[in-house]
Amino acid sequence: MWATFNRTDKKVLIGLNMNLGSPTSLSFLRNQGIESSSTAFSSLKRLSKLGYVI
Numbered sequence: 001m002w003a004t005f006n007r008t009d010k011k012v013l014i015g016l017n018m019n020l021g022s023p024t025s026l027s028f029l030r031n032q033g034i035e036s037s038s039t040a041f042s043s044l045k046r047l048s049k050l051g052y053v054i
Contacts, residue, residue: 012044
C-alpha cells in the first residue's frame with residue numbers, strides 16, 4: 001500500500017502520524033519539506049477521498 005502513495009502523500013501521512021499540527025501550517029510544511037499549503041491541501045483531499053484521512 002505504501003508504494004502506491006506519491007512523495008507528498010507520504011510526507012503528509014508521516015507528519016500527521018508524528019502529530020506535527022495542522023497539515024497546512026507553515027511549521028508543518030517546513031518540517032516535512034512540502035513547498036506550499038496548496039500542495040498539502042491537494043494531498044489531504046486525495047487521501048480523504050481514498051479514505052486514508054478522515
